[in-house]
Amino acid sequence: MNLSRREFLQLLAAASAAGFGLPGCDKKGATTGAPSDPYELPPFGNVSFLHFTDCHAQLLPVYFREPNINIGVGGALGKAPHLVGDAFLKHFDIAPGTRDAHAFSFLDFEAAARRYGKVGGFAHFKTLIDTVRAQRPGALLLDGGDTWQGSGTALWTKGQDMVDACKMLGVDIMTGHWEFTQGAERVLEIVENDLKGHIDFVAQNVVDNTFEERIFEPYTMKEMNGVPIAVIGQAFPYTPIANPRYMFPEWSFGIRDEAMQEVVDEVRGKGAQVVIVLSHNGMDVDLKMASRVSGIDAIMGGHTHDGMPTPTVVENTGGKTLVINSGSNAKFLSVLDLDVKDGKVSDYRFKMLPVFSNLLEPHAGMAAYIDKVRAPYLGKLNEELATTDSVLYRRGNFNGTYDQVILDAMREVRGADIAFSPGFRWGTSLLPGDPITMDSLLTQTAITYPKSTLNEMSGETIKVILEDIADNLYHPDPYYQQGGDMVRIGGMRYSIDINGTIGNRIGDMQLLNGETIDAGRTYLVAGWASVQEQPDELPDIWDVVAEYMRDAKLIRVDEPNLPKIKGAKGNPGIA
Amino acid sequence: MTMKRRTFLKGTLAGGALTVAAGSGLLKPTDVLAAAWPKGAFDAKSEADAVNAYFGTSSASDNPAIKVKAPIQAENGAVVPVTVEAGVDGVESIAILVEKNPAPFATSVDLSGTAAGLYKTRIKMGKTSKVTAYVKAGGKLHTASSTVKVTVGGCGG
Numbered sequence: 001m002n003l004s005r006r007e008f009l010q011l012l013a014a015a016s017a018a019g020f021g022l023p024g025c026d027k028k029g030a031t032t033g034a035p036s037d038p039y040e041l042p043p044f045g046n047v048s049f050l051h052f053t054d055c056h057a058q059l060l061p062v063y064f065r066e067p068n069i070n071i072g073v074g075g076a077l078g079k080a081p082h083l084v085g086d087a088f089l090k091h092f093d094i095a096p097g098t099r100d101a102h103a104f105s106f107l108d109f110e111a112a113a114r115r116y117g118k119v120g121g122f123a124h125f126k127t128l129i130d131t132v133r134a135q136r137p138g139a140l141l142l143d144g145g146d147t148w149q150g151s152g153t154a155l156w157t158k159g160q161d162m163v164d165a166c167k168m169l170g171v172d173i174m175t176g177h178w179e180f181t182q183g184a185e186r187v188l189e190i191v192e193n194d195l196k197g198h199i200d201f202v203a204q205n206v207v208d209n210t211f212e213e214r215i216f217e218p219y220t221m222k223e224m225n226g227v228p229i230a231v232i233g234q235a236f237p238y239t240p241i242a243n244p245r246y247m248f249p250e251w252s253f254g255i256r257d258e259a260m261q262e263v264v265d266e267v268r269g270k271g272a273q274v275v276i277v278l279s280h281n282g283m284d285v286d287l288k289m290a291s292r293v294s295g296i297d298a299i300m301g302g303h304t305h306d307g308m309p310t311p312t313v314v315e316n317t318g319g320k321t322l323v324i325n326s327g328s329n330a331k332f333l334s335v336l337d338l339d340v341k342d343g344k345v346s347d348y349r350f351k352m353l354p355v356f357s358n359l360l361e362p363h364a365g366m367a368a369y370i371d372k373v374r375a376p377y378l379g380k381l382n383e384e385l386a387t388t389d390s391v392l393y394r395r396g397n398f399n400g401t402y403d404q405v406i407l408d409a410m411r412e413v414r415g416a417d418i419a420f421s422p423g424f425r426w427g428t429s430l431l432p433g434d435p436i437t438m439d440s441l442l443t444q445t446a447i448t449y450p451k452s453t454l455n456e457m458s459g460e461t462i463k464v465i466l467e468d469i470a471d472n473l474y475h476p477d478p479y480y481q482q483g484g485d486m487v488r489i490g491g492m493r494y495s496i497d498i499n500g501t502i503g504n505r506i507g508d509m510q511l512l513n514g515e516t517i518d519a520g521r522t523y524l525v526a527g528w529a530s531v532q533e534q535p536d537e538l539p540d541i542w543d544v545v546a547e548y549m550r551d552a553k554l555i556r557v558d559e560p561n562l563p564k565i566k567g568a569k570g571n572p573g574i575a
Numbered sequence: 576m577t578m579k580r581r582t583f584l585k586g587t588l589a590g591g592a593l594t595v596a597a598g599s600g601l602l603k604p605t606d607v608l609a610a611a612w613p614k615g616a617f618d619a620k621s622e623a624d625a626v627n628a629y630f631g632t633s634s635a636s637d638n639p640a641i642k643v644k645a646p647i648q649a650e651n652g653a654v655v656p657v658t659v660e661a662g663v664d665g666v667e668s669i670a671i672l673v674e675k676n677p678a679p680f681a682t683s684v685d686l687s688g689t690a691a692g693l694y695k696t697r698i699k700m701g702k703t704s705k706v707t708a709y710v711k712a713g714g715k716l717h718t719a720s721s722t723v724k725v726t727v728g729g730c731g732g
Contacts, residue, residue, distance in 0.1 A: 479647055
């Protein structure tokens with residue numbers, strides 16, 4: 001049903017676009033018809049990689065609403081991944097109203113979520129991975145990172161629940177981003193002990209900041225069905241800027257694409273016939289890197305949580321590179337099959353499988369493990385703080401309904417004029433009528449630097465901060481983008497010109513009562529997730545929001561506070 | 576003033592190429608002594624004035640043989656790693672200036688004729704700015720620059 005003839009033809013189209021030949025599979029494949037099992041995926045070639053990324057420690061099935069605002073500017077306008085809703089479906093030729101349309105877009109979210117059920121869950125994911133792998137002997141499972149953060153249990157076990165879950169899942173190679181917010185010492189402890197002999201943690205772009213020597217192995221080389229392959233790691237380049245640097249003070253990151261080229265050349269020199277980059281760059285950075293570095297067959301990426309049904313093919317001086325990004329929350333599994341002949345990739349097939357929990361029998365061993373690891377914390381996790389009367393979600397360039405609740409809570413509980421909530425892209429969704437448990441609230445807030453802050457800021461400072469963050473989101477050069485969304489703002493309205501430059505994107509700043517924000521006046525601003533160290537006595541954000549929710553009992557957010565968006569007319573990244 | 580001196584000494588001692596250069600007698604001894612402290616350059620409030628105070632001229636020409644390697648975004652504005660590779664012969668001195676710093680003159684080094692023109696150091700930056708290397712070689716002043724963004728950060732995906 002899901003791997004339809006249409007999709008198969010689409011794969012063929014993508015394959016031709018990539019300039020690969022299609023020896024021996026065109027006629028036979030096209031007449032296969034629609035398999036009865038949506039997860040039936042005929043094997044192809046002799047080298048296979050399975051990829052997931054940004055699961056954010058979601059061991060149990062979740063709802064996850066894809067964004068309705070994901071605007072691309074400059075060269076990214078109208079191109080993947082900056083397409084939403086109908087434009088997305090049209091671009092990728094997905095029929096509206098289908099299971100795939102629900103998986104990949106926000107359209108009709110509530111009704112479709114009720115019809116098709118939850119997504120992900122490691123027990124269901126394990127079943128799918130085992131099935132796909134059984135048909136692909138030797139296939140490697142790659143985890144793009146943001147795995148040890150995003151839940152109460154990942155926070156309280158310092159990532160241990162996810163480390164053990166990933167070993168059970170069969171992950172072979174990983175890279176990182178939020179992993180680093182467990183602190184340098186903890187990361188090294190896991191890498192050198194738990195992962196040793198099980199999972200290779202690779203990152204070519206993390207070095208010590210005195211001698212610039214690498215902290216992790218830059219790549220791993222293996223043989224798959226007689227073919228030497230290399231997987232190079234690329235951690236999130238802006239970790240010390242986007243997250244607290246004091247947690248890994250000796251480490252320096254960066255894109256380091258010249259060093260990437262050297263590593264690619266090195267592994268090619270050592271005989272690698274397939275070179276994959278396991279990336280946490282974010283898709284826009286992946287696309288630019290693919291154009292500047294040659295010799296990579298595919299970048300399998302994450303960070304920006306873009307779930308792309310087909311790869312983007314990028315030309316560079318060495319040929320062509322596939323850029324694949326595999327969404328978030330264990331909602332998708334990407335399967336890349338390569339046919340390697342005469343020392344190089346001659347053809348490929350790619351399929352991104354949405355993980356619908358209702359269609360997959362949970363793996364008994366993994367289910368038992370998840371129960372066990374959550375058991376000591378169930379009392380806290382299962383507390384029902386309130387009920388929601390609205391769809392609660394986070395993802396989107398400017399705000400989500402769940403963020404709006406966090407903003408409202410900060411203003412009310414902390415007594416602030418204005419509230420800021422970071423533009424994280426993780427955080428799961430709830431449907432109207434669902435209880436809001438502490439478990440759910442922690443999917444929005446569980447970080448190792450959770451202090452709720454209250455500061456006096458001048459109107460001028462607020463403007464500078466908004467301009468700075470907007471520049472990280474809408475700089476036309478992807479290498480200046482950090483891959484987060486805009487800071488969410490409560491208690492204040494503003495406008496944003498997405499085509500502006502730093503210093504002139506933000507305007508019309510006013511309080512909700514219409515009073516203009518005065519550059520010289522001081523406002524009380526609440527926030528959380530500051531990258532500066534904060535005093536212990538400050539409350540944790542989840543306690544602030546929990547207090548607000550317990551008090552409110554019923555949460556209703558019809559529309560989050562959004563800025564007036566200028567310059568986006570006709571942009572297919574907004575719906 | 577003490578801060579600047581410390582930065583200067585730190586930069587001087589931190590550069591691997593420089594340490595080697597000093598050890599092999601390539602540096603003129605006075606360069607690492609306070610006697611050679613380029614006060615006028617450090618006190619100047621504009622880039623042109625600082626260059627003029629240090630080199631005796633502010634007339635410089637862009638040279639693609641000079642490479643300024645710096646991060647496009649600083650991880651920590653207090654210690655931004657910068658490497659100058661001066662691919663020209665007869666390098667006499669290298670200075671690094673940060674246009675938008677209150678005192679743009681960041682650091683400098685004088686070399687004798689046989690030293691390779693490689694200077695690796697860390698500089699302090701208050702905000703996003705052009706970072707420019709001025710290289711005096713063969714009696715002429717060559718220049719190249721790179722922009723480093725200094726951001727407040729804090730909102731990663």
